[in-house]
Amino acid sequence: MYDQHIRDQDAKKFYNSKEWKAARVERLRKDKGLCQQCLRERRIKTADMVHHKKPIREYWELRLVVAYMESLCNRCHTKIDHSKL
Template sequence: MTRKPMRPCNFPLCSELTAGNYCQTHQQQTVRLYDKARDPKLVSFYKSSSWLSTRQAVLSRDNHLCQHCLQEQRLTPAVMVHHIQEVRKDWEVRLDLDNLISLCDACHNKVHN
C-alpha cells in the first residue's frame, strides 16, 4: 500500500510536514473555526432523527445510486442526500422528498462548486 507523500501544512507560516492538508495542531484549529462558523440550527437539524430517517428514505427511493450519474448511464453508489433548494434559503422544504436527491461525493461537489 502506497502512502501519500508528506508536504507542508496549508496553515500560513507552518512548515510542519503532513500527509493531509493540515498538521495535527492546525487541523484541530480549522475544525474548531469551521464548527464555530456553522449555524447551530443546521447542525442540530442534520443530527435529528427526522433528518436521518428522511435521508434513509431518499437513499432507498433512489436505490442508493447517484441520480446524476444514473442520468449518464453510470452506476455509482450515492453517499449524500442533497437539498435541491438549500435549507438556508427555504427551511420549510428541508424534509420534502421532492427537494431531495441522492448523489455521489463527486456529483455533490460539482453541484456546490
C-alpha cells in the same frame, strides 16, 4: 472544517436530528442507493449522501420534503456545491 466554520448551528442541529436521518434513509431508498446525477450521465455509482435541491437556508420549510432531495455520490455533490460558490 465545513461543519465548524461555515454551516450554521440550526443546520448542524438539523442534520443530527432523527427526522433528517429518517428522511435521508427514505430518499436513498427511493433512489435505490444510486447517485442520481451519475444516472443522468449514464453511469452507475453508489450514493454517499442526500442533497437538498433547494438550499435549506432559503427553504427551511422544505428541509424534510423527500421530493426536494436527491441521492448523490461525493463527487457529484462536490461539483454541485462548488458551482454555487
